[in-house]
Amino acid sequence: MKFMLKGSLIMVLSLAVFMVGFSAQQETTEIGMITPLTGGSSKAGLEMKRGAMLALDEINQAGGVLGRPLKIIVEDGESTAKASVDAAHKLVNIDQVPLIIGVWGSGPTIPTAEYTNSQGVVQICGIASSPKVRTIGPYYFSCQPLDDIRGPMLARGAHNLFPEAKKYASIVVNNAFGVGIEKYFCKEVENLGGECLVKVRYEGGKPNYRAELQRLFEVNPDVVNFVAYGKASKVILKNAYELGLEPNDAWVAMYPDMWKTTVIPKTAEGIIGLREGPKESPRMIRDFEIPYRKKYGDEAAENDLSLYSYYGYDAAWMAAMAINFAGSMDPDDIRRAIPNVWKRYEGVTGDKDVDEDGISVRIEQNWVKIHNGEYVSIPAPAEVKVGD
Amino acid sequence: MLSIGYTTLYGMLDFPNFAFAEFSVVGAYLAFLLNVTVGLPVYLSILIAAALAGLIGVFADRAIFMQMRRVDRLTLMITSLGLAIMIRNMIRFIWGPRPRSFDIGLMKPYHIFGARITPIQVVTLIVAASLMILLYILLYRTKLGKAMRAVRDNMRLAQASGISSEKVIMWVWFIGVAVATVAGSMIGLDSQLFPYMGFSITIFIFSATILGGLGHPIGAVVGSLILGFAQNFGLWIDWGNIINLGGLFNFVGSLKIPTGYKEAIPFLVLIIVFLWFPGGIFGRKGGKYGGSS
Numbered sequence: 001m002k003f004m005l006k007g008s009l010i011m012v013l014s015l016a017v018f019m020v021g022f023s024a025q026q027e028t029t030e031i032g033m034i035t036p037l038t039g040g041s042s043k044a045g046l047e048m049k050r051g052a053m054l055a056l057d058e059i060n061q062a063g064g065v066l067g068r069p070l071k072i073i074v075e076d077g078e079s080t081a082k083a084s085v086d087a088a089h090k091l092v093n094i095d096q097v098p099l100i101i102g103v104w105g106s107g108p109t110i111p112t113a114e115y116t117n118s119q120g121v122v123q124i125c126g127i128a129s130s131p132k133v134r135t136i137g138p139y140y141f142s143c144q145p146l147d148d149i150r151g152p153m154l155a156r157g158a159h160n161l162f163p164e165a166k167k168y169a170s171i172v173v174n175n176a177f178g179v180g181i182e183k184y185f186c187k188e189v190e191n192l193g194g195e196c197l198v199k200v201r202y203e204g205g206k207p208n209y210r211a212e213l214q215r216l217f218e219v220n221p222d223v224v225n226f227v228a229y230g231k232a233s234k235v236i237l238k239n240a241y242e243l244g245l246e247p248n249d250a251w252v253a254m255y256p257d258m259w260k261t262t263v264i265p266k267t268a269e270g271i272i273g274l275r276e277g278p279k280e281s282p283r284m285i286r287d288f289e290i291p292y293r294k295k296y297g298d299e300a301a302e303n304d305l306s307l308y309s310y311y312g313y314d315a316a317w318m319a320a321m322a323i324n325f326a327g328s329m330d331p332d333d334i335r336r337a338i339p340n341v342w343k344r345y346e347g348v349t350g351d352k353d354v355d356e357d358g359i360s361v362r363i364e365q366n367w368v369k370i371h372n373g374e375y376v377s378i379p380a381p382a383e384v385k386v387g388d
Numbered sequence: 389m390l391s392i393g394y395t396t397l398y399g400m401l402d403f404p405n406f407a408f409a410e411f412s413v414v415g416a417y418l419a420f421l422l423n424v425t426v427g428l429p430v431y432l433s434i435l436i437a438a439a440l441a442g443l444i445g446v447f448a449d450r451a452i453f454m455q456m457r458r459v460d461r462l463t464l465m466i467t468s469l470g471l472a473i474m475i476r477n478m479i480r481f482i483w484g485p486r487p488r489s490f491d492i493g494l495m496k497p498y499h500i501f502g503a504r505i506t507p508i509q510v511v512t513l514i515v516a517a518s519l520m521i522l523l524y525i526l527l528y529r530t531k532l533g534k535a536m537r538a539v540r541d542n543m544r545l546a547q548a549s550g551i552s553s554e555k556v557i558m559w560v561w562f563i564g565v566a567v568a569t570v571a572g573s574m575i576g577l578d579s580q581l582f583p584y585m586g587f588s589i590t591i592f593i594f595s596a597t598i599l600g601g602l603g604h605p606i607g608a609v610v611g612s613l614i615l616g617f618a619q620n621f622g623l624w625i626d627w628g629n630i631i632n633l634g635g636l637f638n639f640v641g642s643l644k645i646p647t648g649y650k651e652a653i654p655f656l657v658l659i660i661v662f663l664w665f666p667g668g669i670f671g672r673k674g675g676k677y678g679g680s681s
Binding site for chain 1: 485486487494495496497499504506575578579580582584585588619620623624644646647648650
């Protein structure tokens with residue numbers, strides 16, 4: 001009797017769990033997102049998440065995906081490759097999502113995408129610009145062009161702005177992103193008749209960067225290529241300012257969004273930056289900035305409105321469109337639908353298109369000069385040459 | 389400054405204290421709190437923070453290390469390592485992982501004989517020199533200093549002579565951590581504060597004090613100066629010129645050490661010096677602080 005009672009109880013509970021699971025599955029369409037919410041990249045990761053959540057609201061107001069509300073299961077990548085891969089395992093094996101958005105940084109994105117590819121799960125829009133992502137596999141799609149497009153573009157811009165400049169120097173963060181930009185920037189500089197006389201790769205977390213700066217300015221450079229993350233960039237620019245070190249023409253920086261809100265404005269005065277995405281247009285302000293401000297408040301909008309929130313927003317919209325275009329939750333159908341989505345989607349980070357490797361090949365240049373801590377748009381000094 | 393505090397403590401307690409540099413970070417963050425949050429002038433904030441951090445150091449000794457005076461060095465070392473990790477994470481918990489800056493604004497450098505030096509670096513030099521003189525006077529011209537040296541040389545003999553070793557150790561903790569706070573704050577003024585700065589400081593302190601001879605305050609100063617100079621000289625010099633014998637040959641082109649290897653230079657210097665001075669420059673061969681017995 002006791003045994004039967006126990007057996008019945010287990011059966012009822014199992015049925016209840018199954019029903020709850022079944023009904024939850026029926027109620028929403030689930031996809032995953034891996035973004036660093038703790039660790040060194042947590043600010044960017046949070047911005048990316050906020051952008052995605054804003055898009056999610058809009059997607060669900062517009063009717064959701066496949067006739068059901070969309071749900072994004074967000075996992076913390078902890079700014080490390082290991083935690084990001086662990087998160088991917090969870091999303092693939094437990095949540096069984098067909099598509100994952102993320103990760104932030106080439107380091108965590110590459111192993112994560114290699115895993116999702118091995119499992120036949122689609123992964124899109126990692127903030128990863130290392131050319132190594134090109135060979136990951138058919139289930140990975142990037143939303144941004146890689147270093148081999150952006151590095152030369154930055155170099156051409158600098159050359160066009162300062163045609164007399166011949167002596168270049170470069171200071172970059174010592175990781176795949178920084179070294180990638182350095183490599184392609186300097187290669188293009190040489191093609192244009194200049195030379196990168198000094199290449200400094202800095203390590204994060206140092207109390208000062210005087211030694212790096214002394215080395216950088218030994219050659220009295222005309223132009224300095226600057227690729228840095230927020231914390232270090234604040235110290236680097238402060239040290240440079242306090243030591244009175246500045247290039248003859250200008251600093252040129254890829255992605256000033258990575259540090260613009262962190263540095264002391266006076267130390268960044270006059271830096272030429274290449275941002276990604278279209279210049280601020282009325283549409284962009286209407287569709288993105290005003291809703292963002294409304295959802296997260298003015299303070300968050302002042303601090304967080306950056307490239308990463310734009311990418312999170314675009315990624316969520318593109319994921320939703322891909323599933324709707326595919327008409328199913330099958331990863332292979334979604335994968336096949338993506339090139340069509342990329343061609344049609346007009347994003348806040350610009351229009352998209354992918355090549356046969358799933359890599360974004362369009363970049364909308366947004367050249368700026370920093371003045372009083374704010375971006376001032378300047379005409380694009382470099383022509384876009386996709387696939388150089 | 390940090391090396392002097394560290395080596396003095398080592399002389400008394402005879403174990404590598406991994407938590408020492410973390411106290412300097414605690415002190416620097418207290419100074420930041422008083423300066424930025426409370427609004428006190430920066431140098432007054434550092435003075436008050438030095439006293440407060442000194443008391444925290446004394447408390448840490450009473451609460452932890454005093455209970456373990458008879459424990460072996462390895463256990464003490466591991467305890468200090470655990471304490472260091474705990475302090476680091478407490479700082480991160482209270483002030484967050486974001487770097488913090490004192491409210492001093494930007495400064496333009498002075499140009500002296502072609503070198504650029506910032507006003508904060510000038511202040512740091514003056515403060516460091518003043519503190520060294522004061523510590524020298526304390527150690528060699530006062531009764532407390534005499535007691536400190538006696539306890540450092542032979543604790544049991546000092547106790548037998550009527551010196552309260554615990555009282556002396558308490559003072560050493562207070563003075564050591566207070567001095568470390570000033571040093572940590574100067575680093576913060578020069579750059580910025582972040583929770584993990586203690587670790588990077590620790591490596592340099594250890595190298596400098598070992599180079600100078602463990603437990604020897606003057607040795608710590610000399611060790612720090614040698615390592616600081618070696619780091620910058622090592623990066624500045626073109627090794628290609630040396631290999632080419634000043635231009636006589638052309639074996640290699642310009643060859644400079646990448647700045648990322650700056651932290652490795654102290655260890656190279658350490659190895660070279662140990663070939664001739666196994667106990668450090670001022671270490672006593674075969675003695676308590678010589679390390680070569």
